[in-house]
Amino acid sequence: MLLDRLFPARCSDAGANLRRAAELHALSALELENAARKQERRVEDMRVTVDAAERRVEHRNRQIATLNALLERDR
DSSP states (O other): OHHHHHOHHHHHHHHHHHHHHHHHHHHHHHHHHHHHHHHHHHHHHHHHHHHHHHHHHHHHHHHHHHHHHHHHHHO
């Protein structure tokens, strides 16, 4: 284009801007991937925590049932 020949710096600035935009886009994509992985780890950690809590509740319920059975037997 005639303007590009008359003002080559404008073209190189535009090219640099496009390259920078592409770099920022790539960085954003990487950040999103990292955030998604971190969130997946958090969810998995929560599942492990919930599973452990459920096992403790089940264990306590068995203990209570056993104690109740012993109390009933002793009456």
